[in-house]
């Protein structure tokens with residue numbers, strides 16, 4: 268055990284001088300199993316979590332350099348409705364990360380990187396639960412994704428609710444004691460069902476917002492920041508930092524959005540750091556947090572998430588489906604936005620989906636309606652960074668989805684699409700030879 272924890276410049280060398288294989292020391296040399304073809308071409312406008320846009324589409328072709336017969340590796344996968352996709356945040360821009368980050372949902376406040384889904388982490392690995400639309404040969408077709416085009420994918424694993432969802436981990440008879448060969452009454456367990464609204468209200472009652480103290484200088488507005496990025500500063504640069512990040516360019520997000528009618532509820536299946544302790548004999552009456560501290564979401568900038576004493580039941584935001592998440596995850600600072608299209612944008616959308624000669628048409632979406640719904644989902648979740656939301660409110664916002672380059676602006680409680688033009692530059696694959704979706708070859712059979 269000591270070996271594992273010993274720091275040093277040569278992690279593969281053991282005290283006796285022999286060199287351990289890289290795998291044993293955790294120094295895994297990864298090779299992408301494929302590069303994702305996604306309807307999102309850039310970070311800007313890409314949903315923060317897959318649940319935000321169930322219409323989003325992607326496909327992944329297993330590379331022949333991984334398996335001679337890629338289709339063999341996908342055998343049986345078609346029997347699953349959802350898959351976990353492990354991938355590399357290859358467009359992070361730098362390899363550094365900070366111990367504390369500012370996820371958009373915290374509106375400028377900081378929290379530990381490991382309590383977030385920030386792309387900027389010691390190992391830039393992302394995890395997305397996507398809907399598996401179909402398996403075809405050596406390729407899989409996905410929907411409900413939050414990765415950009417060209418994302419290197421490291422692994423695919425089937426989603427298995429029995430293993431992956433805490434609600435299925437309840438031990439109805441309590442823990443089994445190996446020594447006594449008996450079950451003992453449970454002291455640590457899950458509620459296993461939705462907490463009643465009254466309880467939830469009571470639980471959130473303690474989450475008093477902290478006073479706002481905005482002390483930072485107003486920075487200059489910069490275009491092209493990603494949905495997950497903001498310009499607030501971070502501290503505690505990771506020891507693994509390998510290159511200097513541009514100041515304040517660290518993105519952060521948690522983005523555990525509740526699902527909108529799509530597959531398993533990822534938000535509700537997150538195991539938060541706070542376990543619910545509930546004695547079986549006191550069911551429904553005594554809910555206490557057992558481990559760690561829960562968070563209060565400050566409403567101002569540059570604040571850290573304030574820990575709340577364990578005995579305060581209101582620090583626990585939700586016990587839905589046997590998992591617990593802090594209040595700030597659910598109570599986002601930004602409400603869902605109403606999405607409007609100007610008549611001009613409506614016309615643009617019609618043109619874009621028409622099959623007129625010379626007119627670009629969608630590659631991932633089957634109809635203008637589907638594209639519209641995808642655009643609506645992206646915008647209603649407010650894809651802007653905290654920085655843009657607060658300091659560049661009046662700026663136009665652009666993003667590209669499939670073949671559509673969308674221009675919009677944000678007002679109080681709404682987003683309005685002004686123009687939808689054909690994207691000028693077709694999305695390039697990291698490895699163009701691997702491309703499944705080439706221009707002009709619309710994957711109309713996507714959802715067949």
Ligand SMILES: C[S@@+](CC[C@H](N)C(=O)[O-])C[C@H]1O[C@@H](n2cnc3c(N)ncnc32)[C@H](O)[C@@H]1O
Nearest residue numbers: 310313314315356357358384393394414415520
């Ligand atoms: C907050 S992360 C969450 C990703 C994943 N669901 C997770 O929890 O690990 C999603 C954001 O990462 C960014 N992103 C997506 N693909 C990326 C890539 N290949 N490289 C860098 N950033 C990426 C986009 O801005 C997107 O909004």
